[in-house]
Amino acid sequence: MELRKDYFAxxxxxxxxxxxxxxxxxxxxxxVTGKTAYFSDRNFPGMLHLKMVRSPHHxxxxxxxxxxxxxxxxxxxxxxxxxxxPHNVYTILILIQIGPEDExxxxxxxxxxxxxxxxxxxxxxxxxxxxxxxxxxxxYEVLPAVFDMEEALKPGAPIVNEYHGQNYYLxxxxxxxxxxxxxxxxxxxxxxxxxxxxxxxxxxxxxxTETTGCVVAPEGNDRFTxxxxxxxxxxxxxxxxxxxxxxxxxxxxxxxxxxxxxxxxVDVIVEPIAILGAKLTGRPVCFIYSREEEMQISSPxxxxxxxxxxxxxxxxxxVARKVTGxxxxxxxxxxSPYGAQKGAAHYPGPYTIPNxxxxxxxxxxxxxxxxxxxxxxxxxxxxxxxxxxxKLARLIGMDPLEFRFINAYRDGDMKAHRQPTEGAAxxxxxxxxxxxxxxxxxxxxxxxxxxxxxx
Amino acid sequence: xAKVPVQFTLNGSxxxxxxxxxxxxxxxxRDKIGDTSPKGGCHQGTCGACSVIIDGELKLSCLTLAETCxxxxxRTTAGLAEAGVLHPLQRAFLDAFATQCGFCTPGxxxxxxxxxxxxxxxxxxxxxEALSGNICRCTGYEPIIQAVLAAAxxxxxxxx
Numbered sequence: 212m213e214l215r216k217d218y219f220a221x222x223x224x225x226x227x228x229x230x231x232x233x234x235x236x237x238x239x240x241x242x243v244t245g246k247t248a249y250f251s252d253r254n255f256p257g258m259l260h261l262k263m264v265r266s267p268h269h270x271x272x273x274x275x276x277x278x279x280x281x282x283x284x285x286x287x288x289x290x291x292x293x294x295x296x297p298h299n300v301y302t303i304l305i306l307i308q309i310g311p312e313d314e315x316x317x318x319x320x321x322x323x324x325x326x327x328x329x330x331x332x333x334x335x336x337x338x339x340x341x342x343x344x345x346x347x348x349x350x351y352e353v354l355p356a357v358f359d360m361e362e363a364l365k366p367g368a369p370i371v372n373e374y375h376g377q378n379y380y381l382x383x384x385x386x387x388x389x390x391x392x393x394x395x396x397x398x399x400x401x402x403x404x405x406x407x408x409x410x411x412x413x414x415x416x417x418x419x420t421e422t423t424g425c426v427v428a429p430e431g432n433d434r435f436t437x438x439x440x441x442x443x444x445x446x447x448x449x450x451x452x453x454x455x456x457x458x459x460x461x462x463x464x465x466x467x468x469x470x471x472x473x474x475x476x477v478d479v480i481v482e483p484i485a486i487l488g489a490k491l492t493g494r495p496v497c498f499i500y501s502r503e504e505e506m507q508i509s510s511p512x513x514x515x516x517x518x519x520x521x522x523x524x525x526x527x528x529x530v531a532r533k534v535t536g537x538x539x540x541x542x543x544x545x546x547s548p549y550g551a552q553k554g555a556a557h558y559p560g561p562y563t564i565p566n567x568x569x570x571x572x573x574x575x576x577x578x579x580x581x582x583x584x585x586x587x588x589x590x591x592x593x594x595x596x597x598x599x600x601x602k603l604a605r606l607i608g609m610d611p612l613e614f615r616f617i618n619a620y621r622d623g624d625m626k627a628h629r630q631p632t633e634g635a636a637x638x639x640x641x642x643x644x645x646x647x648x649x650x651x652x653x654x655x656x657x658x659x660x661x662x663x664x665x666x
Numbered sequence: 667x668a669k670v671p672v673q674f675t676l677n678g679s680x681x682x683x684x685x686x687x688x689x690x691x692x693x694x695x696r697d698k699i700g701d702t703s704p705k706g707g708c709h710q711g712t713c714g715a716c717s718v719i720i721d722g723e724l725k726l727s728c729l730t731l732a733e734t735c736x737x738x739x740x741r742t743t744a745g746l747a748e749a750g751v752l753h754p755l756q757r758a759f760l761d762a763f764a765t766q767c768g769f770c771t772p773g774x775x776x777x778x779x780x781x782x783x784x785x786x787x788x789x790x791x792x793x794x795e796a797l798s799g800n801i802c803r804c805t806g807y808e809p810i811i812q813a814v815l816a817a818a819x820x821x822x823x824x825x826x
Contacts, residue, residue, distance in 0.1 A: 235760060242768030243756040243775065245703025245743035252702035420707040420715055420769045420803050470705070470769030471803045502708040 219662070222634070238468065247468050250438040253426045255495035259288055261488055262340035264330035264347045265508070266322035269577040270356035270369065273320055273329070277348040281332055284346055286339030289492050291331040293319035296487060297456040300374070302544050303479050306449050313374035314543035314580070316454055316483055322351070323371055323542035324579055326508045333488045333496060356577035360516060360537040363576050371542055371575040380540065380548040380573035388555040390569035392627035398531025398566030402522025404606050409518045410595035414511035414539070417584055421470020423509055424499030425481050427489040435486050436463040440470060443477040450479040451486055462486065474583035478510055478545055510582030513547055514539040517595040519558075522566075523603050527617040534558040536571035538588065541580035548573045550581075550588030557589040559627040560596045561637050562618040567627035612645060616656040623663050635661040674738045676701060677745025685732045691725075692716045694732035695742065703744035703772045707801070714800030717773035718742050724780040726799075743772035746779070754824075755779060755817040762813035766804040774800045778814045786825070788818055 216223075241247035278290040293299050299319055300312045318329040330347045334340035357363045357371060363378040371378055382388050399405055425439035441447040444466045452459045469476060485498040500509065515538055522531035536554045540547035551573035558569050586593075604614035616638065624632040638661040645652050669684040676699065683698050692709070695701045695718070707713035709728045716727040719741040746753040752760070755775050765771045774797060781788055781796035788796070793814045794807075802810065 236763065236765065238768060239760045239765045242765040242771040243752065243759045244747055245772040247768050249769065254697055418803060420713055420801060421705065469767060471767045502710060
């Protein structure tokens, strides 16, 4: 690989000696010998198995829960319901002051999605836990559910999550995250062409080869060691501390090798209830998602809908962009308010557009809560934006790569969210791409630079 | 649940256990015997992470009952290195950057070993076919295929 050292020669630190050099992976010897320790490779004598009783309904009121038959099942040690959880309502991002707490550890009074955890069963064997879980009787009153984001936003739609009071996340800017820059209507009035398109995506499951889970061992001094495959060690530790009302010093988290995650293991779902089980029984507890649970219960990437309206001039300049984005959070927030917010910042794209108007909604529906997955909030947006860019170029009969050169942001340009552009390299990347792909562009574009004098 | 005696050879050493009838070989190896190199990814025979070699055949330990393994010769990735010296396949996986999270790796290596034991000079298609039962979600299959081909080349050079 050739390193181009002429780019940003005045700002870069040189003497790089790692890029382009092969280095052995530190963890590989453990992987190829089967010695790498994943959380479930820890086994403790007397370990209990935790199985969840899950909601078969998308939206229902819980009239009653009867665990008596399950408790009598041979091998069952303890059955946990909402009342056993010290602080049963939480939200992951409360740690960075993003509330309200809106998700129950074990359902309390209501279930809001099909698969929601209602009762936890702890038993001597996996089979006993499974059989006992099947004996838990939950009496549900099924409620109307809403699965479509625009339906959920209509007046009179069933309220998914009472902790919010409405079916959208309330940002400090109101019912959606807003970006306002210039005068978008004036931009459209001036434009030679206007193109409005809608892009939609489905939820995507991460499907890590190793399913989500943890193994908890009581240390005997009211302290608990939790071996987990979380991708967010301290979010998990701190949330567990809040949920269990235990100081963090009582919780010893051991992470390390994660058998695939892709963002799907940043939620705080298995650890708090497994630690609670270990605390209440005094025994080690393992809680591992079955493959079926991993596919149906773990958070997927959010379904999104993006409506983009662009005003473009014949010479290729985009003069106005209006975007309405919808992120399907499912029944609970998890990381989705943040994902939708990232979308708002991202929709102008790496382009300098003088008039921008963006609304992104984080919408609650009775679907599996969505959460983090590789660039969540911006990946679907990028797909939509770049397809839109190609369509715009075609509309005005321009080469799509040249069209991007015209609109590419360069140092000193003001972005729609009023952050001046610094250290841009888009022009240079496109120039390299043009050469590598043998997709020639006019000489004037090859002479451009992201760096502007005086910027 | 009735316990049944099971005896087999694991990576060259004799094992004798009393195991609950119905226990899978995967659970027996991991929970009773303490060889955690076979991994449980799906427990339904689709991901290949639990692959082991039984009497020379590639088997899914999550679908094999331990009690059917009486007298069997069982090989797992944990027993592949001899006296601390990596097997050519293990060496090739290191050199080819063919591991990432590593969860699928032991199963993939077992599948590759069965292939190379039977077909010392496999074609790329042979490798793809042999590994078709192993799911990897992060590395991508290309480095893995390259590693297996490299191990085959290393073997044939050693033999020559």
